[in-house]
Amino acid sequence: MLTPGRYFLAGNIAAAEAALIAGCRFYAGYPITPSSELMEHMAKRMPEENGVFIQMEDELSAISAIIGAAWTGKKAMTATSGPGFSLMQENIGYAAMTETPIVIVDVMRGGPSTGQPTIVAQGDVLQSRFGSHGDYETIVLAPNSVQELFDLTIRAFNLASIFRNPVIVLSDAELAHMVEKIEVAQKYDIVEFNQVEVDLVPSFVPLGYGFKVAVTGLTHNFKGYPITNDVKVHRELVTRLVDKIIKNEPTISDVEIINPEAETIIVSYGISSRAAYPIIKDNKDVGLFRPRTLWPFPESKFKEIVKGKRVIILEMNLRGYAIEVERVGRKYGGKDFETIHIIGGEVPKPSHIEEVL
Amino acid sequence: MEFFDFYRKDRWPHQFCPGCGLGTIMNCLYKAFNDLNIDIDKTVFVSGIGCTGRVPGYINADSLHTTHGRAIAFATGIKLSRPDLNVIVISGDGDLFAIGGNHIIHAARRNIDLKVIAVNNANYGLTGGQMAPTTPYNMITTTTPYGQREYPFALAELIAAAGANYVARWTTAHPNQLVKSIKEAMQTKGFSFIEVISQCPVNFGRRNKMGDPVFHLRWIKDHSVPISKMTFDINSPYDIVDLNTKGIYIIGDLVKRNRSPYGEIEKEIEVKGPQE
Numbered sequence: 001m002l003t004p005g006r007y008f009l010a011g012n013i014a015a016a017e018a019a020l021i022a023g024c025r026f027y028a029g030y031p032i033t034p035s036s037e038l039m040e041h042m043a044k045r046m047p048e049e050n051g052v053f054i055q056m057e058d059e060l061s062a063i064s065a066i067i068g069a070a071w072t073g074k075k076a077m078t079a080t081s082g083p084g085f086s087l088m089q090e091n092i093g094y095a096a097m098t099e100t101p102i103v104i105v106d107v108m109r110g111g112p113s114t115g116q117p118t119i120v121a122q123g124d125v126l127q128s129r130f131g132s133h134g135d136y137e138t139i140v141l142a143p144n145s146v147q148e149l150f151d152l153t154i155r156a157f158n159l160a161s162i163f164r165n166p167v168i169v170l171s172d173a174e175l176a177h178m179v180e181k182i183e184v185a186q187k188y189d190i191v192e193f194n195q196v197e198v199d200l201v202p203s204f205v206p207l208g209y210g211f212k213v214a215v216t217g218l219t220h221n222f223k224g225y226p227i228t229n230d231v232k233v234h235r236e237l238v239t240r241l242v243d244k245i246i247k248n249e250p251t252i253s254d255v256e257i258i259n260p261e262a263e264t265i266i267v268s269y270g271i272s273s274r275a276a277y278p279i280i281k282d283n284k285d286v287g288l289f290r291p292r293t294l295w296p297f298p299e300s301k302f303k304e305i306v307k308g309k310r311v312i313i314l315e316m317n318l319r320g321y322a323i324e325v326e327r328v329g330r331k332y333g334g335k336d337f338e339t340i341h342i343i344g345g346e347v348p349k350p351s352h353i354e355e356v357l
Numbered sequence: 358m359e360f361f362d363f364y365r366k367d368r369w370p371h372q373f374c375p376g377c378g379l380g381t382i383m384n385c386l387y388k389a390f391n392d393l394n395i396d397i398d399k400t401v402f403v404s405g406i407g408c409t410g411r412v413p414g415y416i417n418a419d420s421l422h423t424t425h426g427r428a429i430a431f432a433t434g435i436k437l438s439r440p441d442l443n444v445i446v447i448s449g450d451g452d453l454f455a456i457g458g459n460h461i462i463h464a465a466r467r468n469i470d471l472k473v474i475a476v477n478n479a480n481y482g483l484t485g486g487q488m489a490p491t492t493p494y495n496m497i498t499t500t501t502p503y504g505q506r507e508y509p510f511a512l513a514e515l516i517a518a519a520g521a522n523y524v525a526r527w528t529t530a531h532p533n534q535l536v537k538s539i540k541e542a543m544q545t546k547g548f549s550f551i552e553v554i555s556q557c558p559v560n561f562g563r564r565n566k567m568g569d570p571v572f573h574l575r576w577i578k579d580h581s582v583p584i585s586k587m588t589f590d591i592n593s594p595y596d597i598v599d600l601n602t603k604g605i606y607i608i609g610d611l612v613k614r615n616r617s618p619y620g621e622i623e624k625e626i627e628v629k630g631p632q633e
């Protein structure tokens with residue numbers, strides 16, 4: 001395990017090491033650019049930490065295997081990129097329905113389809129939240145540096161344990177491959193299953209201890225028995241699954257806010273948001289609202305600052321987070337909404353923002 | 358073990374159609390567990406989606422009812438994290454060999470220590486009787502209204518070729534042999550696979566003049582050929598693929614190997630190749 005101190009690491013490696021610190025002892029994956037180094041690092045490191053590593057036959061089985069492992073009480077993860085993330089969607093819904101704590105690192109690349117395999121993008125922001133069918137919630141984290149990727153990967157495991165829910169870390173081709181200095185702290189708070197009690201989250205009883213656990217993706221009662229044609233059972237179950245995340249949004253959400261008094265606020269996240277810092281540094285009239293938790297949408301924090309503001313949304317897709325920023329922003333009195341959408345692999349520069357200012 | 362030590366009493370009655378073969382298969386499992394005195398609290402049953410996929414839910418053990426086709430992959434995660442548990446997959450022919458076909462051949466190749474029971478009822482029972490990759494030639498299903506015009510898979514032979522340690526095929530007309538085979542599978546380390554040919558009078562039989570379960574069962578029995586009668590000689594008139602196409606099933610143990618299971622392949626494997 002990384003000992004406290006300073007390191008110079010690529011994002012993919014930092015994420016893998018953070019997972020190990022968080023207690024991850026099961027990794028299943030399928031290689032895909034730009035996430036492969038994370039998997040390769042796990043192949044080397046898992047045996048050293050007495051964990052399990054397996055290369056599966058595809059992403060469908062990779063996510064299936066980590067859900068199976070999680071049900072034995074292991075902290076489990078996989079990493080992938082767009083095409084693989086698409087294949088995982090059905091079982092992300094299964095993990096939400098069965099309240100299985102898992103972590104997925106999605107290293108975003110240009111899509112749709114095979115798109116730009118080696119090139120950065122932020123096209124999976126809506127998919128990470130809405131990709132599977134039916135009503136469910138995910139927790140999605142968006143780091144903008146290698147340090148944050150490291151810290152948020154640890155947090156992802158903690159959130160998965162607390163809320164018994166899939167948690168997705170949205171990395172990207174840039175973060176994954178760039179090498180930055182990171183500081184590994186003396187101590188991290190690591191949350192084990194059932195350690196924290198949260199309203200609406202039932203305790204987690206793993207397989208293999210004689211408790212005769214029943215798990216199904218069908219609509220089920222509190223025993224896990226399928227009950228598929230009862231209005232009340234379905235309503236109560238799915239409403240609780242959604243509420244356990246949405247009602248806890250104020251404690252889950254985490255944002256960086258700079259110059260909250262400014263008239264113009266830039267909303268950006270992940271690698272894109274780095275273009276905003278030079279602008280707001282010497283301009284008190286422009287502020288930054290940067291969600292580190294994209295989903296659930298940090299409504300409790302956004303409503304505090306958006307009233308009467310001009311909002312500029314900067315992201316690397318044509319239609320993404322801006323939809324929700326504008327919807328929530330208008331609800332709380334935001335005035336103007338402008339968007340800067342940059343695709344193709346060009347990382348946003350301060351000049352992109354200046355053009356709009 | 359009493360009957361209701363093995364079954365979840367509070368899930369009774371079950372939802373299977375009258376005459377369904379799954380009852381026989383479940384009772385064979387119960388008998389094998391009882392005979393071997395297997396600790397049911399150290400056993401996890403995993404299934405995909407389908408009528409067969411509902412079986413684990415009725416057994417009084419840990420059960421994971423997963424998504425369509427992925428049971429083997431979920432089971433892989435369980436087995437690798439808890440090697441001390443018996444992990445049994447019981448699922449349908451469509452689930453394991455159509456949508457999930459990739460996972461089962463890879464699990465067999467890895468020789469992972471799973472016990473798999475594939476229920477071959479020649480169709481998709483749960484969804485109302487569509488064609489499965491096992492439907493014999495000319496048979497009628499809701500998606501082959503003019504008769505099946507594809508060649509079916511020989512499931513057991515496929516898994517034997519993929520590298521499993523134990524492979525057998527039995528039918529619901531051979532319950533005693535099936536019990537013995539399940540016991541053999543439970544006692545074999547590595548990937549163990551039993552294909553069970555089963556009647557589905559309501560969704561498959563009815564459309565093929567076998568709506569009567571007894572008749573359907575007799576048809577299965579009459580179409581079973583013991584493996585001892587087979588000659589695997591290039592000039593033999595019996596070709597596995599052709600027999601299977603006609604719905605003639607070779608029954609018995611197909612493979613018993615002793616390859617190291619996944620996780621224990623430490624030594625370099627000695628491969629016997631052609632003489633140089």
Ligand SMILES: Cc1ncc(C[n+]2csc(CCOP(=O)(O)OP(=O)(O)O)c2C)c(N)n1
Nearest residue numbers: 406407408409425449450451452481482483
């Ligand atoms: C992804 C997906 N596709 C399709 C279905 C619908 N479906 C449910 S069970 C099934 C086939 C079941 O056939 P089989 O595995 O042979 O099981 P049986 O009912 O015959 O035991 C299908 C197509 C589904 N649940 N999920």
Ligand SMILES: [Mg+2]
Nearest residue numbers: 449450480482
């Ligand atoms: Mg079937």
